[in-house]
């Protein structure tokens with residue numbers, strides 16, 4: 092980690108960094124409880140974007156003029172921040188992508204198509220986001236590999252006693268899992284899965300979209316082979332994300348996208364690939380967005396992922412306690428000490444979309460739907476849930492407003 096501090100954070104103070112909270116929604120102060128979907132942006136990131144465009148913007152890696160050199164330095168500086176943030180051994184191994192989704196597709200296509208075949212097994216989990224599920228399902232079908240899952244128990248935690256049976260079902264070549272579930276907040280045992288994957292001769296692919304913004308993530312301590320996360324869930328701009336991969340795997344892989352920037356030489360007969368990480372960065376990248384991503388990493392690092400995790404833990408414990416007061420409300424997932432600041436629930440007899448709509452009239456933003464986890468919805472026996480999710484700027488008062496709002500929902504809709 093670049094900077095980790097155990098000092099508790101002051102969410103009320105940090106909130107002043109976020110201009111969005113200065114604007115009422117439906118005539119009320121905004122209670123933004125949808126940070127798992129995307130986070131709000133602090134002035135420090137907005138200023139970094141504006142300053143970059145105003146003073147240092149040009150295309151990267153091409154021009155020999157001063158502005159292009161400064162732009163390239165800012166872009167590569169952001170890569171170094173992303174490297175340090177997840178303790179990756181080398182910036183050569185940090186690839187800028189459009190998002191977590193694109194990063195996971197990159198691995199599934201560029202590694203999976205060349206390394207999977209009949210008799211091989213791809214292992215995902217029942218609580219995977221579609222971004223780490225659908226690409227693997229598709230590539231397994233394309234290559235003839237089988238597609239198996241680790242089931243969850245009734246608390247939404249992985250049942251690792253299923254691993255032996257999975258190992259017996261064929262050559263396990265890929266294990267793909269999110270470090271934190273976006274629907275339940277479950278913190279998954281990725282270190283154990285990575286060790287098991289390597290015992291099978293498989294690679295471990297980690298979706299850290301919901302982990303990297305909320306807690307310390309160290310790719311070397313996790314022992315994984317690939318790890319993906321998105322800027323927009325970490326106070327940064329949309330349109331940029333990062334994929335870390337082990338150099339030896341990345342070097343052996345074919346490129347994912349082809350075109351400019353990712354080549355070493357092109358002739359009518361043959362094209363050769365650029366060195367890492369550029370081999371996987373075809374075309375003009377999201378330059379200013381990457382610089383903004385770097386500013387967001389600085390912002391979050393200065394607060395400290397440990398302090399963010401502790402703050403969210405307090406909020407989620409409080410939320411679960413208060414949600415238990417609402418009649419007919421069922422919370423899904425594990426206890427507060429085994430989850431991050433995410434809580435999904437069902438209000439008996441009321442569709443989550445209706446819950447979210449009534450809460451919106453109170454200025455409370457929550458997410459309703461399947462959260463891109465339809466297999467998990469099937470396992471939970473619901474089509475959708477309502478989800479409240481917290482971040483470094485979330486306040487206990489917003490949870491109080493959520494509870495009041497839910498009582499109102501019941502009054503209006505039952």
Ligand SMILES: Cc1ncc(COP(=O)(O)O)c(C=O)c1O
Pocket residue numbers: 127128190191192193220222223269271272273298300301321323332
């Ligand atoms: C666990 C998880 N994985 C992947 C994604 C996809 O992230 P993105 O939309 O930034 O590609 C999300 C987004 O919600 C997520 O929560």
